[in-house]
Amino acid sequence: MIHLSEDEIIYILTLRYIPKKQLKSRLWPDFSEWNLSKQQCIQKTEILLKETLSKYADFNRIGVSISGGIDSTLILAILKKLNPNLDVKTFSMGFGQDTDELNDSKIISELYETDHTEIIVEDFLKQLPLIIWKMKMPKWNIYPFYLYNAASKKANYILSGEGGDELFGGYSFRYEEVLKNSPRTVEEKIMLYLNTHKRDWVPDQENLFGIKIKFSWEKIYKLLYKYFDNNLPFLGQVFLADYYGKLLNDFIPVDAASAKAAGVKVDMPLLTPKIIDFASHIPYNYKFDLKTKKGKLILRMLLKSYNVPQKILNKPKIGFGLDTIEYWKQFGKERFESLFEDSRLIKDGWISADWVKKHLYKSYSNQLVRYVNKFLGLIAMEVYYRIFITKEMKPTEVL
Numbered sequence: 001m002i003h004l005s006e007d008e009i010i011y012i013l014t015l016r017y018i019p020k021k022q023l024k025s026r027l028w029p030d031f032s033e034w035n036l037s038k039q040q041c042i043q044k045t046e047i048l049l050k051e052t053l054s055k056y057a058d059f060n061r062i063g064v065s066i067s068g069g070i071d072s073t074l075i076l077a078i079l080k081k082l083n084p085n086l087d088v089k090t091f092s093m094g095f096g097q098d099t100d101e102l103n104d105s106k107i108i109s110e111l112y113e114t115d116h117t118e119i120i121v122e123d124f125l126k127q128l129p130l131i132i133w134k135m136k137m138p139k140w141n142i143y144p145f146y147l148y149n150a151a152s153k154k155a156n157y158i159l160s161g162e163g164g165d166e167l168f169g170g171y172s173f174r175y176e177e178v179l180k181n182s183p184r185t186v187e188e189k190i191m192l193y194l195n196t197h198k199r200d201w202v203p204d205q206e207n208l209f210g211i212k213i214k215f216s217w218e219k220i221y222k223l224l225y226k227y228f229d230n231n232l233p234f235l236g237q238v239f240l241a242d243y244y245g246k247l248l249n250d251f252i253p254v255d256a257a258s259a260k261a262a263g264v265k266v267d268m269p270l271l272t273p274k275i276i277d278f279a280s281h282i283p284y285n286y287k288f289d290l291k292t293k294k295g296k297l298i299l300r301m302l303l304k305s306y307n308v309p310q311k312i313l314n315k316p317k318i319g320f321g322l323d324t325i326e327y328w329k330q331f332g333k334e335r336f337e338s339l340f341e342d343s344r345l346i347k348d349g350w351i352s353a354d355w356v357k358k359h360l361y362k363s364y365s366n367q368l369v370r371y372v373n374k375f376l377g378l379i380a381m382e383v384y385y386r387i388f389i390t391k392e393m394k395p396t397e398v399l
Helices: 006-014 038-056 070-082 102-111 128-135 144-151 164-168 172-178 186-195 217-228 234-262 273-279 297-304 324-342 353-360 368-389
Strands: 062-065 088-094 115-120 157-159 265-267
Touching: 006 217, 006 368, 038 070, 038 157, 038 273, 038 297, 062 070, 062 144, 070 088, 070 102, 070 157, 070 164, 070 297, 088 102, 088 144, 102 115, 115 144, 128 144, 128 234, 128 368, 144 234, 164 234, 164 273, 164 297, 172 186, 172 234, 186 217, 186 234, 217 234, 234 265, 324 353, 324 368, 353 368
Parallel strands: 062 088, 062 157, 088 115, 157 265
Antiparallel strands: none
């Protein structure tokens, strides 16, 4: 039976994920640095990736989800090196915005002569009831379903670059921010870490919830405490928290559920046990260079040996970029107003009506992106609630 508890609502509207107990728990020593040379790291990473990808080198209907970034490009490059004649289907996704990465993806698809498909979804919330019903997640960032659904028509297996950022140091902006400071206590470290995830919560987070929820930051700090209460250097603790946070509880589940709902299989070559066991011990200065502000140094240097364009090698972390402010203006605000005119979440005491009224009509600013993201999260939560809890919304309903 599907339900939605107080804690689950708090976690997903504060961290963007519901923490799950892991079958195999890695401890903080698993993220300690080994005494390895840069060349050893590059060679070992390539050996492990070739070993993983070799099983796909003769597959029919094999696809790769590409963004034109380091991780997916490296997967495609190695796959084509293993079998230059392999008919690889590639897929990239955009939202009809200036932040789309379709041009970079096209460069890579042409370089490796793939059968390339672009999926453009301008209004990704339109079919949210159907996607939430299929995936059973109260989340708004489940748009990878659109990519996998399109991919299922051309491929049986899709390879994804998930894990590259968390294991090889892709979040340069986060590392740069936390390393500006010298926190003395575990609580200060957690606060700094949460401040690098500002788009997941709002400054007045405690006022977001209704009378049924007793929110406290103490609950959030307690969840994150073990990642920062150990003998790792602060940067290593950030790697540990990133791995156990959104990677295991958000990105992987969303990718896996999206693929399953679309009827296609997904594999994540950068997340095999062997690669995790090795990459988690790569020296931190081979993951992030504070002087150049570049991350994923090992993957960049490995990819360089495959003669990809310099533009791709120097590309900063973006992912499937979505400008939520632009989307809010064009589609999101109207969706929110329609749903929350008679919100069940508000009516049943989960969300504060006063908070919604206070922030809904604020002028657009850099600060507002945090509130827009929260409103998008509330839309997904409201749809989930109406489908699975009050059972008054049909999956076929279009927003």
